[in-house]
Amino acid sequence: MSGYEAVIGLEVHVQLATAAKIFCGCSTRFGAPPNTQVCPVCTGQPGALPVLNRRAVDLALRLALACGCTVRGRSRFARKSYFYPDLPKGYQITQHEQPLAEGGAVEIGGGARVNLTRIHLEEDAGKTIHGRSTSSVDLNRAGVPLCEIVSEPDLRRPEDAAEYLRVLRGLVRALAVSDGNMEQGSLRCDANVSLRPAGSDALGVKTEIKNLNSFRFVQRALEHEIARQRARLAAGGALAQETRLWDADAGVTRSMRSKEQGRDYRYFPDPDLPPLWVDGAWIARVRAALPELPRARRARLVAELGLSEHDADRLTRERELADYFEATVAAGGAPGRAARWITTELLARVPDPRAVGGAPVTPERLAGLLALWDAGRINSGLAKRIFALMWEGGESAEAVAGREGLFQQQDASVVEAAVRRVVAGSPELAAQYRAGRRNVLGYLVGQVMRTTRGRADPRLVNELLRRELSDQD
Numbered sequence: 001m002s003g004y005e006a007v008i009g010l011e012v013h014v015q016l017a018t019a020a021k022i023f024c025g026c027s028t029r030f031g032a033p034p035n036t037q038v039c040p041v042c043t044g045q046p047g048a049l050p051v052l053n054r055r056a057v058d059l060a061l062r063l064a065l066a067c068g069c070t071v072r073g074r075s076r077f078a079r080k081s082y083f084y085p086d087l088p089k090g091y092q093i094t095q096h097e098q099p100l101a102e103g104g105a106v107e108i109g110g111g112a113r114v115n116l117t118r119i120h121l122e123e124d125a126g127k128t129i130h131g132r133s134t135s136s137v138d139l140n141r142a143g144v145p146l147c148e149i150v151s152e153p154d155l156r157r158p159e160d161a162a163e164y165l166r167v168l169r170g171l172v173r174a175l176a177v178s179d180g181n182m183e184q185g186s187l188r189c190d191a192n193v194s195l196r197p198a199g200s201d202a203l204g205v206k207t208e209i210k211n212l213n214s215f216r217f218v219q220r221a222l223e224h225e226i227a228r229q230r231a232r233l234a235a236g237g238a239l240a241q242e243t244r245l246w247d248a249d250a251g252v253t254r255s256m257r258s259k260e261q262g263r264d265y266r267y268f269p270d271p272d273l274p275p276l277w278v279d280g281a282w283i284a285r286v287r288a289a290l291p292e293l294p295r296a297r298r299a300r301l302v303a304e305l306g307l308s309e310h311d312a313d314r315l316t317r318e319r320e321l322a323d324y325f326e327a328t329v330a331a332g333g334a335p336g337r338a339a340r341w342i343t344t345e346l347l348a349r350v351p352d353p354r355a356v357g358g359a360p361v362t363p364e365r366l367a368g369l370l371a372l373w374d375a376g377r378i379n380s381g382l383a384k385r386i387f388a389l390m391w392e393g394g395e396s397a398e399a400v401a402g403r404e405g406l407f408q409q410q411d412a413s414v415v416e417a418a419v420r421r422v423v424a425g426s427p428e429l430a431a432q433y434r435a436g437r438r439n440v441l442g443y444l445v446g447q448v449m450r451t452t453r454g455r456a457d458p459r460l461v462n463e464l465l466r467r468e469l470s471d472q473d
Contacts, residue, residue: 004195004233006226007203008155010218012168014147014178015124015186016059022123022145023050023093023273030184034138042123042143044089049272052077056121056145057276059177060100061286063147064119066175066293069104071283075120077273081266085137086126094122094148096267100276106151106171107295108164109313115152122146127185141185147177153192153203158222162215165189166317167294173354174294174319188213193222194239195229204229205239209246209253221246225253297322305335314343318353327363333370341370345387360394361387369397372407379458381449382406419465422447434469441465 021028024041040048064071078096099120105113126142128135149168155161169180169187180187189212194204207225212218224246229239244253292300294316301312301322316322321342328338342356346366350356361369369387372378378386378401389400401407422444444465449456 003198004230005198006156006158006222007153007194007196008158008161008222009151009153009192010149010155010161010164010189011151011192012149012165012187012189013124014063014149014168014172014180016056016145016147017176017178018053018055018059018145020053020055021143022053022056022121023143026143028144030181030186032140034136034140037140038142042088043139050093050270052273052276053145057100057278058286059145059175060119060121060147061278061283062175062290063149063172063177064101064104065283065287066171066290067101067104067106067116067119067149069101069116069119071101071278072098073278074098075100075276075278077121077270077276078267079270082264084125084128085135086128086139086142088126088139088142092123092125093270093273095120098275100278106164106167108160108167112160114154114164117150117152119147119149122148158219158226161191161222162219165215165218170294170317174291176291182213182215185213189218191218191222191225193225193229195226195233205241207239207241207253208243210243210256212246217246217248220248220251221253224251228253291319294319294322301325301335305329307335307339311336311339311343315339320355320357321347321353324356324359324363328367328370331364331367333363333367334374337370337373338366341366345384349391360392361390365390365396372397372401376457377401377407379456422451423465423469 015028016022018028020026021042024039026039026042027037029037041050061071075095076098077093079091080094080096081091083090099118101119102117104116104119106116107113122145124141124144124146126137126139128137151164155164165187169182172178172187173180178186182188191209191212192206193209194206196202196204207229209221209225212221225244232239240255240258242258243256245256246252247254298309298312298316301307301315302309307315314321315325324346325338325342328342329335346356346359346361347353350359369378369383369390372386373380373383378397382401386397386400386404386406389395389404390397393400426444426447441462449458
């Protein structure tokens with residue numbers, strides 16, 4: 001069975017960042033009490049008519065253009081009929097035969113591209129909440145505008161599917177199309193996966209895994225489903241085309257229902273909504289307002305500032321983090337050192353990269369800290385101590401270092417005296433060093449740094465220790 005390969009495609013649903021729902025004026029605010037953001041339109045009352053939210057179209061166009069899609073001049077909304085408690089009308093308004101945009105691609109690193117089939121607009125359903133003995137329905141989410149991004153079956157590995165989803169989240173956040181909060185359902189996906197003999201162009205029997213809302217769940221669910229299908233085929237069994245759910249606690253997928261076909265939904269054009277016309281002027285306005293995309297920003301940071309691909313990728317995952325970095329460089333911080341400090345020390349204190357703008361150490365103050373380091377006035381250990389104090393008090397690095405006496409010792413004679421004291425107090429280690437055990441030097445360096453309260457230049461300490469130990473040979 002090692003001769004089989006997985007074929008994976010994702011259908012990603014992105015809640016658009018509009019203040020109102022797609023076909024009515026109800027609020028889209030997350031976290032309101034159940035069924036308080038509803039009206040006759042989004043609850044499917046007889047005679048209520050939908051009116052398209054232009055802002056939702058603007059955001060969908062922004063995403064489509066950023067992905068290089070071809071935008072249709074004329075698209076249509078259809079009714080997708082199915083019955084579930086959280087779908088009050090008994091159908092979902094979506095786009096079927098004539099979607100807003102087609103084609104395009106998303107780059108996921110290393111030159112790999114995931115081609116897109118389409119991007120279309122639709123409305124979200126409500127939410128069913130299951131208890132032990134009862135179930136309830138919250139319709140606040142019903143009618144929230146969605147973009148559905150359908151990929152071609154270009155992915156082969158579960159880890160690449162998770163990476164594709166990460167890239168998409170970064171893109172929608174950079175575009176301000178969506179907040180991309182997976183824990184709140186603003187970004188979620190259905191994963192389609194099948195197995196086929198390696199080298200074959202034919203597609204195997206497809207399974208759809210519904211409503212995956214984390215990168216880890218996407219990867220784990222696909223890994224499990226691929227293993228399940230491989231085991232079934234190895235045993236000579238047949239696979240059913242079905243929809244499955246991911247049980248995160250058990251780490252398995254479970255059968256939900258047989259997979260629907262297009263005819264099961266009985267699509268037909270929505271008679272209450274006219275065709276959506278998007279002319280060249282509208283497209284031009286949206287294109288002109290596009291911000292710098294993450295992949296372009298990443299390439300610029302590498303080309304202009306000399307960052308590594310790894311650092312540039314980490315910094316451009318979230319727009320706010322890249323903004324903080326560029327503000328630090330603009331204030332005088334060395335790009336390489338700023339990148340490393342931000343992705344280690346800063347993110348250790350701000351786990352959510354989008355929150356770095358509110359950090360007590362501003363980009364300007366971080367640049368000041370790094371400037372002291374570059375000038376040789378502090379070392380890496382002192383920089384970390386100063387940074388911690390800056391975080392607590394919001395002061396500049398210069399002020400903290402001056403008040404706490406944390407500038408690096410500039411008097412070589414003071415450091416030399418400390419080196420001699422340490423060597424004199426460690427005769428056994430000194431003898432081991434002279435006998436060829438060079439690894440003891442690190443311990444002696446640490447002792448000198450402790451004696452000088454971390455204020456000595458480590459390079460000078462190494463130099464003076466070697467000289468002192470050699471002089472006594």
